[in-house]
């Protein structure tokens with residue numbers, strides 16, 4: 001067995017993944033173009049922008065406030081603030097960063113969260129049971145790109161990934177959503193969630209490891225590629 | 227004799243996430259790359275992690291509940307009305 005073709009496989013995979021892509025890849029219409037259309041009074045453009053970000057906005061808000069309803073209120077206030085501020089938005093930061101900053105600020109003000117104890121989740125993200133006493137793999141992992149190359153992949157895998165993220169405990173879920181789903185930088189994520197960068201990295205590592213594990217189970221468990 | 231201190235597979239996988247984010251120190255990165263060069267299993271793990279991250283980036287937004295959309299449409303209509311009023 002050799003995996004030296006990994007880089008090649010990975011490029012192929014990225015091409016494949018871009019068929020499901022949202023905004024981490026070039027997409028139908030980028031944010032800036034939507035903003036221009038919104039300023040021109042285009043309602044459809046606003047709907048598109050809302051649909052793009054609402055889920056993540058509510059998730060970030062939920063990180064600070066006590067229930068889902070308050071989180072939705074924060075998201076709605078965020079959109080009001082966005083529309084009001086749109087003409088003054090200078091595009092010096094990306095729209096995405098600006099949007100999430102507004103949401104985090106509003107959620108912080110609304111939030112009743114007291115001194116939060118960050119749960120870094122001390123359990124080993126890759127089960128120790130997978131390694132022997134010398135720290136070597138007992139059962140060797142197989143590259144996912146082998147599966148993905150085997151047949152054209154399927155929205156089902158992406159769905160499994162979404163579900164795995166949804167099942168992550170907080171604050172891992174918010175960290176993975178902002179970093180990997182929305183593509184913000186680790187530094188931006190740490191500011192939005194009031195975490196140190198070091199803690200953000202630990203949470204990201206653990207969250208990613210869990211999503212990876214879920215996908216491994218999915219891909220191994222007799223997944224049929226048609 | 228290896229100049230780089232050897233790490234185990236268990237230690238290597240703990241570095242993968244930071245490695246992909248370019249967040250390792252030079253020394254850690256060298257140790258990990260040295261390990262990966264000789265370890266198919268951890269290279270496979272690295273591949274799995276890359277795919278996991280790429281898949282997360284392709285998760286599309288969930289459909290919004292009807293209520294949320296209606297509320298937000300109202301927000302937009304108000305915004306338009308206010309702008310038009312200002313314009314008059």
Ligand SMILES: [Zn+2]
Pocket residue numbers: 234235236238261265267268269
């Ligand atoms: Zn190894």
